Amino acid sequence: MVVVVAMVVVVVVVVLVVVVVVVLVVVVVVIEVVVVVVVVVVVVVVVVVVVVVVRLKGKIHKFTLEQTTKAQRKQMYSSTLSSTSTLDGVSSQRHTPAALPSGKRPDTHCIGG
DSSP states (O other): OHHHHHHHHHHHHHHHHHHHHHHHHHHHHHHHHHHHHHHHHHHHHHHHHHHHHHHHHHHHHHHHHHHHHHHHHHHHHHHHHHHHHHHHHHHHSOOOOOOOOTTOOTTOOOOOO
16 A cells, blocks of 8 residues: 555646646747747837838938039029029110219329319
């Protein structure tokens, strides 16, 4: 009878050890799967962020370039317009010599007079 009890104890201990080992293996596998999933998610997020940043950078650069070009064209147009207006004003003026007082010749200056 003692031998039977000893064998039952050994079988129970072996079963408990097997259960503990199986539980540990499952826990390790689950932890590894979780780690792999987390790493994959992080990599996907980083790739998405990089793609979005690159696309936005291109749009921002294009937008800035377009705005700069528009501002330069507007500035050139307004400066050309003001130059043209100034020239139009000058060309429309009549340049008639002023009447000189009697006894004065043009381009002579009287110093100390």
